[in-house]
Amino acid sequence: MSREERLVAYVDGELEAADRAAFEREMSADPALAAEVALQQRLGARIAEAYAPVLDEPVPAGLVAAASVANDRGRPRFGIAQWAAMAACLVVGVLAGRAAMPQPGPxxxxxxxxxxxxxxxxxxxxxxxxxxxxxxxxxxxxxxxxxxxxxxxxxxxxxxxxxxxxxxxxxxxxxxxxxxxxxxxxxxxxxxxxxxxxxxxxxxxxxxxxxxxxxxxxxxxxxxx
Structure with missing residues (x-):
């Protein structure tokens, strides 16, 4: 994922916790990047305010039911072994991120x-x-x-x-x-x-x-x- 894609994903709240933390460390060390993120957040807030009446409208019940059925198909089921493996990967990622953490900026x-x-x-x-x-x-x-x-x-x-x-x-x-x-x-x-x-x-x-x-x-x- 490019830096621009990560920026958009961060502003949209689509980054995973570890990726979000890594991106925030990058922002702390790069004032120009942090300024761009702040600008995008302000633009997003203005757009959200403009379209708030539409977003607040209730979703039709039929559409909700259809989406629920689609989301349930083929939904993966994780067992203890899979969750343990994911947790181990997360620990390794956190430790690696701390080792590579840049010095905080101003x-x-x-x-x-x-x-x-x-x-x-x-x-x-x-x-x-x-x-x-x-x-x-x-x-x-x-x-x-x-x-x-x-x-x-x-x-x-x-x-x-x-x-x-x-x-x-x-x-x-x-x-x-x-x-x-x-x-x-x-x-x-x-x-x-x-x-x-x-x-x-x-x-x-x-x-x-x-x-x-x-x-x-x-x-x-x-x-x-």
């Missing part, structure tokens, strides 16, 4: 959202835009829904984006691949931000960006609205 998929972790989460929580560090913080602002949001660029992860504070975590609203500028004039995240990040900030921001004093005040109250 974002992890939790409850269908891309959540910042590790150094990225630490920088978003504690670092001011004027301060230097492995992660460069650009614009801090309030979004239209009242949340605090911050643009960021991580050279080590070659990742840029915008994350917003939701409860006690930072959820990525936009992510894109990014390569640091080689120019010695590079100073802040804002000066080298990808167009996708600038466009996201422009679309989300409500009012003016936070100045240094407002950033400190927001940090002091843990970025809670």
């Amino acid at each position: 974002l992890v998929v939790r409850d269908g959202a891309l959540v910042a972790r590790g150094g990225l989460a630490q920088a978003l929580t504690t670092q001011l835009a004027a301060e230097s560090g492995p992660v460069k913080l650009g614009v801090s602002f309030r979004s239209g829904d009242g949340r605090y949001c911050r643009s960021f660029q991580s050279a080590a992860d070659r990742l840029a984006g915008v994350a917003c504070r939701e409860a006690d975590r930072w959820v990525a609203r936009t992510t894109t691949a990014w390569t640091p500028s080689a120019s010695p004039d590079y100073r802040t995240a804002g000066s080298d931000a990808p167009p996708e990040v600038l466009a996201a900030v422009d679309a989300m921001i409500a009012g003016e960006p936070l100045d240094a004093a407002a950033e400190r005040a927001a940090r002091a109250k843990a970025w809670r609205p």
